[in-house]
Amino acid sequence: MRRDGGDDQATVLVCDDEAAVRFAIAEVLRDAGHHVVEVASGAEALRALDDEPDVVVTDLSMPGALDSNATRHAPSEPVVDGLGVLAGARDRTPPIPVVLVTARGSERVAVQAMKAGAFDYLAKPFELDELVATVAHAIELQALRRSARRAAAERASGRPMLGESPAMRTLFAKVERLAHRDVTTLVRGETGTGKELVAMLLHNLGTRATGPFVRFNCASLGPELADAELFGHTRGAFTGARDARAGFFQRAHGGTLVLDEVGELPLAVQPKLLRALQDGEVQPLGASKVERVDVRVIASTHRDLRAMVAAGHFREDLYYRLAVVELTVPRLDDRRDDIPALARYFAARHAERFGLDDVRLSEALTTRLAARAWPGNVRELENAIGRMVALSSGGLIDVDALEEQEAIAGPGAHAPSPRAETIGPNATLDLRHELATLERRLVVDALAASHGNKSEAARRLGLSRVTLLDRMKRLGL
Numbered sequence: 001m002r003r004d005g006g007d008d009q010a011t012v013l014v015c016d017d018e019a020a021v022r023f024a025i026a027e028v029l030r031d032a033g034h035h036v037v038e039v040a041s042g043a044e045a046l047r048a049l050d051d052e053p054d055v056v057v058t059d060l061s062m063p064g065a066l067d068s069n070a071t072r073h074a075p076s077e078p079v080v081d082g083l084g085v086l087a088g089a090r091d092r093t094p095p096i097p098v099v100l101v102t103a104r105g106s107e108r109v110a111v112q113a114m115k116a117g118a119f120d121y122l123a124k125p126f127e128l129d130e131l132v133a134t135v136a137h138a139i140e141l142q143a144l145r146r147s148a149r150r151a152a153a154e155r156a157s158g159r160p161m162l163g164e165s166p167a168m169r170t171l172f173a174k175v176e177r178l179a180h181r182d183v184t185t186l187v188r189g190e191t192g193t194g195k196e197l198v199a200m201l202l203h204n205l206g207t208r209a210t211g212p213f214v215r216f217n218c219a220s221l222g223p224e225l226a227d228a229e230l231f232g233h234t235r236g237a238f239t240g241a242r243d244a245r246a247g248f249f250q251r252a253h254g255g256t257l258v259l260d261e262v263g264e265l266p267l268a269v270q271p272k273l274l275r276a277l278q279d280g281e282v283q284p285l286g287a288s289k290v291e292r293v294d295v296r297v298i299a300s301t302h303r304d305l306r307a308m309v310a311a312g313h314f315r316e317d318l319y320y321r322l323a324v325v326e327l328t329v330p331r332l333d334d335r336r337d338d339i340p341a342l343a344r345y346f347a348a349r350h351a352e353r354f355g356l357d358d359v360r361l362s363e364a365l366t367t368r369l370a371a372r373a374w375p376g377n378v379r380e381l382e383n384a385i386g387r388m389v390a391l392s393s394g395g396l397i398d399v400d401a402l403e404e405q406e407a408i409a410g411p412g413a414h415a416p417s418p419r420a421e422t423i424g425p426n427a428t429l430d431l432r433h434e435l436a437t438l439e440r441r442l443v444v445d446a447l448a449a450s451h452g453n454k455s456e457a458a459r460r461l462g463l464s465r466v467t468l469l470d471r472m473k474r475l476g477l
Contacts, residue, residue: 010139011035015045015058015085016101025057025101025131032132034139042080046088052177053096055119055138056089057131058082060102060109083113090117093180093207094145097138101126146176149205159349161197162342165335171198174327179205184277186262186322187300189329191460192379192449195300196260198329203256208296211255216248219261220455220465223268224285231272232284232291249282252295262322263303263314264459270315277321297322332377340366342378346385347397356394361385365399372402376449383448440475443468 012034016022019040026036037053039045042062049056060082082100089096097119102110110121119138122131150172154160161172178185179202187195196215203213216230227233232247248257259265265273276282277297281290299322308314332339343366351359361369374380388401442461450456458468 009035010054012135013037013048013053013056015039017062028128042085045085049088054142055135056096056098058085060100086118094149097141099134099138162345163338165337167330167335175201178325180207182296184297184322184324186326190331190377191302192377193329194378195329199258199298202298208255212252213256214248214252215258215260217260219264219459223266226266226269228285231282234284234286249276249293249295253293256296259299261301262299263301263305263308270318274318274321332374336370339370343369343385346382347389350386350389354390359389359394360396362396362398368399368402379449
């Protein structure tokens with residue numbers, strides 16, 4: 001676990017029913033630079049495991065423990081010893097390392113605990129330096145476990161989630177904590193930041209990783225079609241429904257359903273989504289009975305849902321059901337330190353795709369990329385790198401490749417056109433030609449940013465899909 005304001009600070013849970021011993025251990029570990037959480041009983045320690053500490057240091061024997069408020073446990077609360085804390089920590093994903101503190105003469109029990117999965121044990125009285133070293137090794141082990149899990153999840157996702165900037169490390173830590181907690185999550189962020197990858201990591205790192213991973217795009221669908229697609233329909237439920245069909249909720253049973261751009265979901269469908277989230281039940285269109293579904297829902301949006309609620313465009317109760325936990329994916333402009341690594345990864349990926357050898361980006365180019373504005377975020381950066389690699393013959397790609405792109409397309413929709421700065425008072429322009437050129441560029445950029453998905457490109461351009469297809473035909477695309 002990482003704490004805000006200290007990305008490299010590990011959290012140690014210290015559990016001992018003797019206040020003096022607990023205080024001494026905690027102070028030593030704080031002096032070593034760790035964040036320490038103190039509890040006085042095994043039962044408290046089990047509850048504190050929900051916050052995912054990096055390591056646990058616990059006394060083995062804790063009879064008649066007092067809680068942190070120095071009051072006796074209620075008779076209904078069972079007394080949990082160090083072995084009980086160990087069992088709880090081993091049940092976590094990944095398991096949390098446990099260092100047991102034992103009294104003299106308890107070595108036999110401690111060895112049994114080691115066989116049960118304890119990281120190590122220290123016999124009282126122990127050297128404080130030995131405690132600090134043992135905890136440091138346990139933290140290193142946990143960091144390796146989490147790194148391995150993330151790498152496995154990224155392999156399953158098909159691409160890594162690169163980033164060493166503070167904003168991304170904070171996001172990674174939250175994703176790792178949330179992944180195995182079966183909680184509805186709202187992933188927010190601008191278009192192109194990588195919200196879909198965050199959703200995939202939450203699934204692949206979690207307990208539902210072996211279940212289905214289903215994505216539903218809420219944009220550009222009318223109420224009836226969105227209802228039928230999400231919850232299914234019976235035969236004859238509407239014109240053209242020749243056969244019964246399972247909805248996306250039913251297809252995601254036992255796994256994860258991602259609601260892409262949930263802010264676009266028609267208001268008329270939102271009550272049924274609310275019911276599915278509250279009760280775990282869906283009613284197919286045209287059916288008289290409900291069906292039970294077991295689905296984890298992850299919603300994503302580039303919109304401000306709170307503002308939409310205030311404007312009456314989104315249900316407030318549905319917002320709170322979706323946003324049990326919110327994750328925000330940072331803009332690329334807020335994580336510029338990650339741009340060189342991202343650029344090199346995309347270059348290698350596209351070089352493999354195009355069958356090119358030894359594709360490298362010059363230092364001048366990566367510096368220029370890191371300084372440039374990226375309103376389309378990671379997706380725009382990937383598209384730019386992909387174009388440069390596609391037009392290269394392999395080897396070193398220098399800054400002139402980016403300058404050539406900018407000369408053709410302009411430095412970005414947010415920046416003034418270079419052509420506009422050169423128009424003199426006596427200049428003449430073919431307005432129709434200029435507008436057609438601008439229209440073509442905007443359509444091409446929208447299609448590239450949407451990876452060829454015409455519905456998504458139409459949404460970006462503020463057009464209907466039919467209108468976009470008509471314009472593409474007119475522009476010869």
